[in-house]
Amino acid sequence: MRVSEFFLSTLKEAPSEAELPSHKLMLRAGLIRRLSSGLYSWMPLGLRVLRKVETIVREEMNRAGAIELLMPAVQPAELWQETKRWQKYGPELLRIKDRHERDYCFGPTHEEVITDIARREIRSYRQLPVNFYQIQNKFRDEIRPRFGVMRAREFIMKDAYSFHPDQSSLNTTYTRMHEAYIRIFSRLDLEFRAVAADTGSIGGTGSHEFHVLADCGEDSIAYCPTSGYAANIELAEAMAVKNMSENPSEPLEKIATPGVKSIEDVSQFFKTESCHAVKTLIIENDHGDFAALLLRGDHELNEIKAAKIPAVGGSFRLASEESVRKITGASSGSLGPLGLSIPLIADRSVALLENFIAGANEDGFHYQHVSFSRDLSHAVIADIRNVQEGDPSPDCKGKLSLCRGIEVGHIFQLGTRYSEAMNATFLDEAGQAKPLVMGCYGIGVSRIVGAAIEQCNDEKGIRWPVAMAPFTVAICPIGLKKSEPVRTATETLYQKLTEQGIEVLLDDRDERPGVMFADMELIGIPYRVTIGERNLGNGLVEFMTRNGESSELLALQEVAGRIQSQITQKNH
């Protein structure tokens, strides 16, 4: 492709709306343009990248035996009413009325539609298992769209749905999808991690997320370099950890602590570390029931875990200051577990403490020398905290590290949740009607583009992995219009690379070298060949990789071979 026949549109500065490096770079490189809040046009350069991702996803889905179809973006409300999601799904579901005032939505996902297809098409176990997928634009009406394509409202997703006679068949396909995802992200040449995940609102029995690792990622991932264990921090099991400096318990003692409210205040006042204090959180669930959650001062509450504890009873929020005073007799700076008549849930690590500090439920007073075994043996003990760097791995084979990731894939075992709600059954070998067992498998195709840039960029711009690059090679001729030898060498090389199936962007704008180089670095082309009259006098051109690792002079006729060998090397 010649730049003169393409549409490059680079910017010196990113619009101020962009916060993340990837968002800034996508705008500066002209990959996308904003149409409206959370709506982006994929410009020609960006679309080339998007299509490469799509192609790899499609090839690997096909290889794994999935069958592509294409469902409408607009879906009738009736199906969503069958699964009750029409009511449950919040304002993120973009609801639409047609000219006849009938209800539809712009699909954020397609469980209902595919289950409707399955209940009409699948009659017998002989048609199972089957795994359908599509690559399609979806809409999620985010309250605050941001980060460009990473949290856009309209986005492109690969969503797959598998149907099975039983759990064991689902397990087989689930594993095959897990492997396909690993191949996809490996082929994209991204640093990624598959992690155990919470199943969230889709529901189901098992789930893994695939994260592209990047410092700005919205998700925290806990992993054990020794054992390979990895889980979203939402789910990662926190083991009980014991304070090394724990003293044996002493008699309970109430201390006046005027002005001491936060855990930092307590540490300072008692001249100890925060791990010797306990936080008491009074919470109220959706039914108006209260409970107290106990956490070590240096630990963080994990709300997803806590919501699953029966004594908590589902989703909750911190109780109001008024309720807190009514229940404890104190304000939130002086709360403690002693003497409360509401359920107590202590984190596993709290249950190992024998000599800790906690509020006295009396403003301006704390207890010290509280012993869990002596004073709080009636509390429920549970895992309700986030894991921390250095915690023991739940598989007891090492210590956890934390990193940040961007979720780009998610696979679920749905079970029969949708098939039962929609009466999607099949006849088994005995002629019995049974609900179909389902799995679903998503990949955020457009999000991958942003995530890849988040992982692969430097001060000059994007550094595409070859597999995703819009073009593999940039040819920058210096003095194209003035020099006949430059022109001839440029055309010769362009033809030769193109014939070899290498995607070349020929910068025929006749700009100054600085402008060409800056643009090609900004848009992240992996290899650059600079053709100038001086080197050409010795039959040489300059070959450079985007990572800056090598810049060397090559004979013109060596270039094609060198690029081929670089690409091949990359793919092994």
Add this chain to the structure above:
Amino acid sequence: MRVSEFFLSTLKEAPSEAELPSHKLMLRAGLIRRLSSGLYSWMPLGLRVLRKVETIVREEMNRAGAIELLMPAVQPAELWQETKRWQKYGPELLRIKDRHERDYCFGPTHEEVITDIARREIRSYRQLPVNFYQIQNKFRDEIRPRFGVMRAREFIMKDAYSFHPDQSSLNTTYTRMHEAYIRIFSRLDLEFRAVAADTGSIGGTGSHEFHVLADCGEDSIAYCPTSGYAANIELAEAMAVKNMSENPSEPLEKIATPGVKSIEDVSQFFKTESCHAVKTLIIENDHGDFAALLLRGDHELNEIKAAKIPAVGGSFRLASEESVRKITGASSGSLGPLGLSIPLIADRSVALLENFIAGANEDGFHYQHVSFSRDLSHAVIADIRNVQEGDPSPDCKGKLSLCRGIEVGHIFQLGTRYSEAMNATFLDEAGQAKPLVMGCYGIGVSRIVGAAIEQCNDEKGIRWPVAMAPFTVAICPIGLKKSEPVRTATETLYQKLTEQGIEVLLDDRDERPGVMFADMELIGIPYRVTIGERNLGNGLVEFMTRNGESSELLALQEVAGRIQSQITQKNH
């Protein structure tokens, strides 16, 4: 692809909702499934066809220098307000409110969005011309969706938009697109016709439609086999035609014609042909102005042409019976042109009549021997009728024939309508800001699939052109599970064809031959190889083409070569 690893779902009978052969066959062959009114899922088999069409469209657009991008389906109302289309576009525009109650629509077309991109991105004549396109799902909220994918609400379209410094540059790209469209429909191997067309509500200065010819087509096309002239009947110029049997004019005579109302009544009463009578239509335009339109009894009004006559003044309807009586003094069965005080517009052919019959504007009376030149010389003469089979071609080089077509492509010269409304300008060589000159070019990608079936089917099912077929060859082994030689020959042939890049559907269901053959014929696979033990004993297999022209026994090792040569032949 093996049928066991694919998803075939054929039906013996089409659902009753389907009227057209193509709609019935698409449902029966399992190409699509209905989700809701005007919403269809593309099943795996149908999607393969859709992708083939998409690929050919994309390749030819790229070859013609157009650059692909991808705009969001959801568009903000603000842009449509700038061009006033938010108000003008009727209920076919699917309007949406987001969670913040802001107005959006599901785009039926993208003139506004692309013009917004152009005004931000294009600054200088040096960036021109440029031609952007996308292939994308669109939504048009049809009041009565029907004919399956041919008039669906959600559909897939290729839409291109070009930007130019002046009309001459637009002409060049317009011609290039015209040629690209001819290549596209030729490669799809469809019988089609490019015709001059009305520009309709999009507006602009020139336009051509591309029609796939089919008896059920919603459009009438007039063409001249001698000269190559072709136009939509909406636009095709009707020349004045003279009655061969015309007598010289005689004195006007008023005749009592009790009960004579229609043109048929008149012909019968006066014992003459309808071409010797004139119909008078009293119409009322949107401003409440009336006019009388005069047409020969055997001619049909063309409303699009009439609306363009200044004396008519835009779109109109037939006047109410009440208004008609007020203006003429008669009811609609006795209307005539004589003595009316409203503007008279006579079709060109009426202006040649010298001895005709017309209503007397008095119930139960007609005039005979009306002479246009003597009695109606004050009338405006204009082309306001549809052409008819056998009319002279407007280029005077032959006679017109009529046929029916399905519109699958439309190219427009938009001029500056959108760029002026949205202030999309560029700086010309003299540094002057000027509005961009625009063209737009659509192809109904999903509609092509239906149109192709409408053109290519028989009593057994679909007859795909090779270029669009979901698979090129079907292999039907007889007794696959029982016969080792059949199994070996089948696998050998399957491997060989696949290695040669030929798309094969191997029917490994072990069904009876009749079931396999009926399915493969229904879904329209162009070539079929039947492998049975008996023929195999002589080293032979049966090779058949879907059109039934040839069925012959071939040596197993000849099959691949024969198919290759058939495909090559097809492409020349």
